[in-house]
Amino acid sequence: MASSDIRECYGETEVEKPMLQHKSSSPEPLSSLLEDTLSDGSLPYFQRLRRATWIELNVLFRLAAPAVVVYLLNNVISMSTQIFCGHLGNLELAAASLGNNGIQMFAYGLLLGMGSAVETLCGQAYGAHKYEMLGIYLQRSTVLLMATGILLTVIYAFCKPILLLLGETESIASAAALFVYGLIPQIFAYAANFPIQKFLQAQSIVFPSAYISAATIVVHLLLSWLVIYKLGWGLVGAALVLSFSWWVIVGAQFVYILVSQRCKHTWQGFSLQAFSGLYEFLKLSVASAVMLCLETWYYQIIVLIAGLLPNAEIALDALSVCMTIVGWVYMIAVGFNAAASVRVSNELGAGHPKSAAFSVVIVTLSSFIIALIFAILALILRHVMSYAFTGGSTVADAVSELSPYLAVSILLNGVQPVLSGVAVGCGWQAFVAYVNVGCYYLIGIPLGCVLGFKFDFGAKGIWSGMIGGTVMQTIILLYVTFRTDWVKEVDKARIRLDQWEDSKESLLTE
Template sequence: MESQDELHQPILPPSPTETEAYIVDGRLEEVLSDTQLPWLKRLTCATWIELKLLFRLAAPAILVYLINNFMSSATRAFAGHLGNLELAAANLGNSGVQLFAYGLMLGMGSAVETLCGQAYGAEKYEMLGIYMQRAIIVLTLTGIPLTVVYVFCKQILLLLGESTTLASAAEVFVYGMIPQIYAYAVNFPIQKFLQAQSIVAPSTYISAATLVLHMLLSWLVVYKLGWGLIGASLVLSLSWWIIVGAQLLYIVTSSTFKNTWTGLSLQAFSGLWAFVKLSAASAVMLCLEIWYFQVLVLITGLLKDPELSLDAISVCLSVAGLLLQIGIGFNAAASVRVSNELGAGNPKSVAFSVIIVNSVSFMIAVIEAVIVLALRHVISYAFTSGETVANAVSDLCPFLAITLVLNGIQPVLSGVAVGCGWQAFVAYVNVGCYYGVGVPLGCVLGFKFDLGVKGIWSGMIGGTMLQTLILLWITFRTDWHEEVNKARNRLEKWEDKKGPH
């Protein structure tokens, strides 16, 4: 019979199981190492933890990249309503000049992504602010030669064979984007600083609010004040600086960063040359990828009757460019997850995260490809009303679908490479696969075998596929215990470069 004391004991809720505790705390390494759990339960629990961490990073990052992409597209649209010459000038200035600066700056910014991510995982929090400041210094200095390129863009475009009228109009547009160079120099290190700490939602809110303001300012400046092309590009530069200012204000005023942001420091000026070398490798890796499909457009322009082919491939690459933002979002998430877990010394978590992020991104890419194939006969009408172009786009959609599938894997593998600090190695792989195999193969198929744009694109796909297979082979043969040790040694080396206190 129960005692009186036992009868009056409060009824407590059942304590959470070990599995539930793992999920709540996100202790991925402990789950993967817990041999007491059944294999299937361990896999389910680990997958759930990783998916929560992954989508918390990837979803806001995808939105940020989409918004930034749309902001640039909106600027070109405003310019297009001024006339055909203005539209051509804005497209040339954006694709021919601005994209060069964007790729270079974003690539160099991925160096701080490696260091900040691994430092955060290793709980060396004070170093994140130092790395961010060091990256801003290096990228700002890089902006100086880029400014020279912008200033002499007319002469460069004339050398490339553009007409004097178009080059002069593009020059006006490009001059208005010079302040944007330095916004990139500050924005990308800030972005990587936040991503390394899995803080990405604020950037999404800031970018979304800036997009609304950008549309209003563009309408006012271009149409009401009549500033034309220079007004459109100046507003775009201003919008990027608004994003930068809002993010800086958030970092400086929020208590969230009390450990990772301790104010301006002279330490940021030490070890700059080593940082430049890592940044240069990162820039080469990313730029070779960004420029690859620009080369496809240039080669297509050398065909006998390029007009229809260029129209069709421009539509296809516009779709690919929009959907690539999803892959770039997963690229950022993969980089953060890998660098954080390497810094924390969790080899099993790194390996598991690589598998999950590649699987999720691949499945989404397959869905994109299926939708594109299903809409192949109507997809071009979002860009043009011509039936001839629609038929040409329909013929190219199978190539677009393959490209979308590869874009679901390749950017993620590049993100893993950034998280590990493999930028220099991947740069060599990109040179060999893209420009040693893809471009020559495309030229042979397109011109020698007279397959036209289909042959050129087939060759380019071959280069991308070879690069993807090499990165897959390297990634899944990696000894993650060894990578943890390399990350530890890298952080110790970079801590030695702190400089005077």
Template sequence: MGSRKAIDNSGQETPEPPPARSRSSCGFEASHELEKVLSDTEKPYLSRLRQASWIELKLLFRLAAPAVMVYLINNSMSMSTRMFAGQLGNLELAAASLGNQGIQLFAYGLMLGMGSAVETLCGQAYGARRYDMLGVYLQRSAVVLLITGLPVTLLYISSKSILILLGESKSMASAAALFVYGLIPQIFAYAINFPIQKFLQAQSIVAPSAYISLGTLFLHVFLCWVVVYKIGLGLIGASLVLSLSWWIIVAAQFVYIVVSDKCKATWTGFSWEAFSGLWEFVKLSAASAVMLCLETWYFQILVLLAGLLPNPELALDSLSVCMAVNGLMFMVSVGFNAAASVRVGNELGAGNPKSAAFSVFMVNLVSFIIAIVEAMIVLSLRHVISYAFTSGEVVANAVSDLCPYLAVTLILNGVQPVLSGVAVGCGWQAFVAYVNVGCYYVVGIPLGCVLGFKYNLGAKGIWSGMIGGTMMQTLILLWFTFRTDWNKEVEKARKRLEEWDDVKQPLLQ
């Protein structure tokens, strides 16, 4: 389908504005007001800061609150699946955790990372009010991710051999592979869900996804109970229900896009243009994927290394509980990651450098404060957290010993993912990928292996090294963000949109 166009007074074609959307209009007006307040040097500094903070907090929480809810609920589906598996026995808990953290997170990181390319483009295009470009970006991203899902499927099919090759026991690898086989349909749900999610977030449409995810969570828990306990399908049944739940979310969100008036200007139907410019999109998606995959796989490697320790079942059980809690709390940061990406992308696309810089400051401050609170709660509940997953006292003691490391990780997660969201909003994925390689894989993992195996510190040593890598990466991103020239970033955003518009535009003639 062709894009909706209008002719302005100068004879130029401009994208037709969306139908009346008071919320979006208010968002653009608030964004313009924020830039005006920050630029008004006649007002006292504290007065400008107070007024700007109030404007930014309203914009931020309107995005972050539903986004946090979406990611928390989606993570809760995965965590509840592991809980059902854990009630079958310690082997089943370890197998589900190994399959989830060791194999499934590979696909999650890859697909979410590649989906971040559409987040950069849609966020900046929406800020520049080039609404017709968003639907094509969504479809182009879905095509690229669906094709990527094919080799990932082969990885899932080979998961048993891979885990044995990595040193896991045959019984553990067999049980984990059984769980992974049921997650194969989930790969392709990811391939469609993440572009849809970023498409909606770029337009500040987040609440519908939250309601859809919440309804699906209740259905998921019920179906897990029926399939695992009543029908008795065990691990494979639990993972198949998880795959089905993700497809329900995808279908419901797509129906919303098609029928909602809020997406009429940005979704004009399926188009053959989605199959054009794929190679350019693959290159941008690859940079995004490398950036996020290196982060996602980092703690995935922690779980795999734990499987090589003496008494691997206890190490995996205790780590899986801590990683489940970390994953749940991490979703709060990911929600702010999404909000940061949208806010920065929109402001750069709209040509508001001061607003973009101020948004970066506010979103990091709020996320960091929340992370401190999370860490305090975890430490206060360190002796009882594990009983939500398994009734074993030995596991509970091991989890209690690891909780201080979990608390430090949560505090770092209050800043690091948000800075990654800023990077996506600005299009810095390639730079962050290099930083991640150095900090995580040159420093963090080798240091963790030395502490864990050579000095016999076990899971604590592995985790300590990886915390060091995360801290190093966070400090580098903080320094780079602090030194950013936001006027130059506005100009880069304008050039990027022109470049991508050229890829698409000849097909409309």
């Protein structure tokens, strides 16, 4: 059953659904109302379509909205630290920016990507009602990410010579290193947080994380003000508070897991099974990390390449404004990315091929419509939006010229992250990693350099080439996604879960 034929996907014929067994002690299974609606041949086609759309939108936005809030709030935590440091002086601002957007972003992307392996396995296990395996997957992922954190600590420890090697001045490299040393505890907070976050999202538990992030911002702002300005701890104090705030998020979420009735079947204590099957888990985690890192680094490279242009100051300023806008809108797409992953993995695990295919259509269209609205706003406000960042009319004119490229990038970011979320839900991370390498780094970046430097199109040429890479990647993912045989994906999910599930030896139970 190919999903390209939408009528066949949720049409007249009933599709045999693999029945995945679950323990009698498990909570009530997720409603199969969507699958039943799509399979109800007694209803007219368009009535089925209308009912199914209403059901899916209700489920989707209850997932996507709080996920967007979580990513936005977590972004604000890091941004507020930069703002506090900026009031200490230009050197401190440069150091915090380098630490946050350079060294720290590398660790964030790597660990978040590795944590996405939990998204695939937990989502499918939850849909299959194999609830006890979610806690095992959470622990396995945390073990691997903590081990990766030890390796990242070495990079943090030697960040000063790395920055000097990249051409930074001695003063900036020294100040940035001081800031980065204070971020070392944050590495291990990431290593604990991302598996927990994906563990909760797989169960459609997203509102508690949003509340926790909102409360943490208040704590973070108060502590930052106290430590930086009143106690005079400067850059080190700012970084340590940032690390502490992430540990507050981790602690609060884990306490929620321990005390919440919603997690009583999915978390059954620490287990020795966390240390089994690590190699297979590592392979999926590495594929997830490569996929995500190649995506998150791609648009950052635009700014780096633009710095090599002659008289690059205005181009850099304009691109920085545009990339900041893209970044904030991207947070919305990331929320839909998480929702797509949860919906697809849950439905595949539950043996609902029609629901999985239908969810892909609805989440992609929803994200695209929202992106289209923001793209239109970017064009309407192209002459004034830069004044939120700088008062210079020269930069405003440059941003206005780049606004069509900004609008196209916003539109693409409304689709591409969602398709990546679908890939995570299906377990296609390795395939998407190869696609990203080819489209982004073998086509997009070289094409951008040729247009920008060889043909003297400057920043427009660089951005055009990289948009071309994104368009190609999006077309490939659209083709693969909407040609997918979802019945076979259900079978693959069942086989994957059977391979990963084994006897559980609990060391500590609630």
